Amino acid sequence: MTVATMPDTRTRIVASAQRLVQMRGFNGMSYADIAAELGITKAALHYHFPTKTDLGLAAVDRYAGDFAAALRVIDESTPRGKDRLSAYASLYVDALEGERLCLCAMLAAEQRTLTPAVRRAVEGFFAANVRWLADVVRLGRRDGSLGGVGPPDAVAHMLLGAFEGAMLVAWSRGDLPGFRRTARQLVESVAPAR
């Protein structure tokens, strides 16, 4: 039996910021929103994160770290390429169920109003996803669960864009079933020809 412990303030701030950015965008949320949510003052937030960019950077780092951990879990628990792709889709479903957009999709859209440091962090997230997806495509072609045309890297770029875009459209419409259908369609589109 473990005791439920309250995470420290810094962690709670980042979690709140991450959620708010995923729902309202970096330019659509403020220190006041987080302060109200956590029941502390704006000044306390500035103690932990002097500038808003510091906060945004911490949110991306946390998000990318959690996502990478989820991918490692998939790698360890799911042997076939096609199943890994479906498991990847379910990570997007998890976010949508919390009414959240992918943090990096949101920040990508706002890119021009962000600092270079945040931009680079978002780019790193996408690059890591493409690398992982390319590995999945190679694996799936070896084990016979995936086919498709073109080099693994090109397919991986297509898949990343397709998942992110399907999520964006479905999220804006509040259409989770629609995302599930599109994700299935996508996986079948790179399945081997029968």
Added chain:
Amino acid sequence: MTVATMPDTRTRIVASAQRLVQMRGFNGMSYADIAAELGITKAALHYHFPTKTDLGLAAVDRYAGDFAAALRVIDESTPRGKDRLSAYASLYVDALEGERLCLCAMLAAEQRTLTPAVRRAVEGFFAANVRWLADVVRLGRRDGSLGGVGPPDAVAHMLLGAFEGAMLVAWSRGDLPGFRRTARQLVESVAPAR
């Protein structure tokens, strides 16, 4: 020989607003930005568009109208399904060359901070695109230029998400060649098996 005429103020305002939203987002641009760009005052803007929502709505209407017109041009000039899909991709390229994201992709991301009227307009844009893409898939299957698996509507949803997502990722990285590659990959993925 036609005389180059300056568009009326209202039109110039909407054009400027549209461009700014595509580059910086609705929450990332202001009346002051437009005023500076056009050399008029904020008060003049409020004469034409009392609230920012009025302005956003006008921008979406214009954007959706221009896009629909471009789709009609494709319908009239391009007979084969697969070529229509490539022409569709080139519309995205045009925006990226102007360093702009799709207006409705941007507004979709900011959805939670927008008024219901703007949300509905964005939804209408996506729905029109899906209808057009489904028609293209049906046409391509008839003329033998497209194949793919699944019902045309499901493929159309996948294609819309894939193009919008590929655009978002490429735009955030300033990687136009990358978008071209992914668009080609996408078209080949729904081409008929050889």
Added chain:
DNA sequence: GTCTATAGGCAGATAGAC
């Protein structure tokens, strides 16, 4: 670490002269 208080700026929006 968290608070109160406040600075300084920019946002969207309005009044009224011309």
Added chain:
DNA sequence: GTCTATCTGCCTATAGAC
């Protein structure tokens, strides 16, 4: 239609007490 001038409110950020 466009201007000057201004209002009100929220934003990020800081100073200094506790």
